[in-house]
Amino acid sequence: MSLAGEAVDYWLTNAGLERRADMWGHQSTYQLYNALVNETAKGFGAVGMRYMTMADPRVDDICEPFHGREYSIGQFKPVVPRHVNCRCWFEGIWARPQAGLV
Ligand SMILES: [Zn+2]
16 A cells, blocks of 8 residues: 555544544634634724734744734734644734833
């Protein structure tokens, strides 16, 4: 049996189906959470959204460059989760410091 054949067969096993269901659940939960945060932040007057990663050694090269980037409300921004097992989220930016104020 070829390696490619074994890889395809894995996803049809109970373990493979369970893993896919788990990944789908994770992805769906993060999508829903982030959609709710986005809409809630807008509704409560956020001036922007900040891309956040877990900032730990498991953050990958796809997400790491976006950590801390800020987006205005309505500005195009990445959709999170960006990939399977992505743990990123957006947090609201509630106010920007006024120039000249401490
Ligand atoms: Zn991520």
